Amino acid sequence: GQQVMQIPQYQHVQEGEDFTTYCNSSTTLSNIQWYKQRPGGHPVFLIQLVKSGEVKKQKRLTFQFGEAKKNSSLHITATQTTDVGTYFCAGPPGGSYIPTFGRGTSLIVHP
């Protein structure tokens, strides 16, 4: 079955440093979704990318979808303590609506 890998599993940064998490799927995705889960909270949808090579920005967050629609990345510029949480990527294989979630990358920001 489809597998979605995410690296790294954990990332410690000093406040102000940049952060990147990578997502790779074993199969071509119809789209890629990114979610954030704060400690003690539930996953919250951030963004969806659909087109090959698509890049979207939300303030300090930059999301990319690979040309082959099998990989994606999330980059945060100048992290803040409010960025703390686990970031999940998720994507349905082509023809499906049910996404497979990655294991997530937990971001820890030290003030």
Add this chain to the structure above:
Amino acid sequence: ETGVTQTPRHLVMGMTNKKSLKCEQHLGHNAMYWYKQSAKKPLELMFVYSLEERVENNSVPSRFSPECPNSSHLFLHLHTLQPEDSALYLCASSQRTGDSYEQYFGPGTRLTVT
């Protein structure tokens, strides 16, 4: 956020009890999901209901039984659970049609099996 609600928020039950988790979505979506989230494990999809179709993860034990009476309500019936079933149970909803498949999660039910 009140788009997807779950009750109860916390549940402690013994291994011989029977309980049910409830989920309700107010977003007009046509797909609803149950996930299990354990510490140090990825989100595990348990069941999906969409347009009268049910999809299930074959690895989910039969002591978990879903019910979806309509497109807005989803239940997870629990009986004779094991301590390893202690986890956060998340409900989510999404659209199955169109271009946007993003999922909206409820706050979850924190389940402890004693």
